[in-house]
Amino acid sequence: MADEDIEVEGGEGEGKSGKLKIILLIVGVLVLLGAAVGGTVFYMQSTMQAPATEVAGEGAVEAEKVYDDDREKAIYHKLRPEFIVTFDANNRQRYVQMEVTLVTRDPETVALLANHNPLIRNALVLLFAQQDYLELQTPEGKENLKKQARDKVNELLMNEAEKETIEAVLFTNFVMQ
Template sequence: MAKNQAPSPPPEPGVKPAGKGKLKLILLVVVALLLAIGLSVGATWFLLSKGDSGQDEESAAPVAAAPVRQAAIYEPLVPAFVVNFNHQGRQRYMQVSVTLMGRDQAALDALKVHMPLLRNNLVMLLSSQDFALLGTPAGMEMLRQQITASVQELGQKELGKPVIEQALFTNFVLQ
């Protein structure tokens, strides 16, 4: 059982089948788009890196001249501070965890020698606060700044330098 197929007529010269011509056109357009995108990305990268290298040379000298800032060191004060208040005839409590941020480990270690005095000063400061004011963000921030100033004052008095940059609350509970 052989199939009888009529031989297809030979293609005319200069005329291509419709499917192959469209495929070549699509491929040509895709390649041209990819080439254009690649050139634009390359040109952008070249121009931006050229601009950065000029800035690096100019700004490298001032950066090298500036003093290198040491990494921050965090020293938690444990255990947490718990103080009580008498607010409008009711007994109220506050629990605060404080962490000190400094840049000199030796100075922080030297401050640990004075920890009983530091904790006493902070307990007195915390217990003298107005309970209603502590419930507001402004009151909390004011208390944080007062704690920072108290610790810096103690450091200045005992060690001759402020020792810490700031005190941070890691836990703050009012009840």
Template sequence: MADDDNTSSEEQEKPKSKMLIIIIAVLVVLLIGGGVAAFLMMSGGDEPASEEPAEPVQQPAIYYDFKPPFVVNYQWKGRQRYVQMSMSIMTRNAAAIDTINTHMPLVRNNLVMVLGSQDFEMLRTPEGKEALRQSVLEEIQKILTEEMGEPAVEQVLFTNFVMQ
């Protein structure tokens, strides 16, 4: 019988010692986790944020074609000459397209006036075409600035340029 008493007391102490080890391990993990959390909270608020502001994400380009093409006539060396231009604009603001559509008569009128005031001889050179492109861009930006408060158009592109 004495042997029975010894084995039963050893069996009772094994589960108690396992439970004690589990409790100690959980407490150690909680203390380490609490220490890490306290460190992160204390170190995060002392210094001002030195991060640079995020760069704005650039919107995708939106292209708008002017339809029908522009046709302008010129007197050059005593003969009637014609220039036909198909143009597109590039913007990243959909509101600019809506504004152009709303004010299309004004836009087309001003562009015809800009196109008609050019020198035919100058338009024959690449520099003349680039100067015309810049003039058209400035005119469109001027109209958009007056109507919506910002220039909104980045580029004017000639998609067809025929001179005869």
């Protein structure tokens, strides 16, 4: 009887030490996993930042100062909805769909653009409709249209608010059909 009690007690002791081993093993794996993740994050941050400082060196700070002193950050104003213009090309009806974004560095211009949106859209629709469909298929034709659109918007802003602050016109989507 006494032998049976000892065996039962020994069996429970082995169960407890087995559970302890499993818990220690799990804790050890979690510590290693945490160290691996931390090391990876540290390595990735140092490799992503190192090339910029190595290439630019001290010039990076100077360039940043020049940028902050001389120029404001660019502001992008998307004209919504997109423009859809029809053309007659070789006796066929053609369509062009364009998403147009205006670039300025003057925050006041954004308010002007919103206020005069119908006037600007009307002028741009008329300008776009005057274009030659075949010419718009070339990169030069698209660049020429961007310059004409920029000049037209600046002309309207000059007439309405005596400002010409649109730096560029961007076609963020340009589909011809």
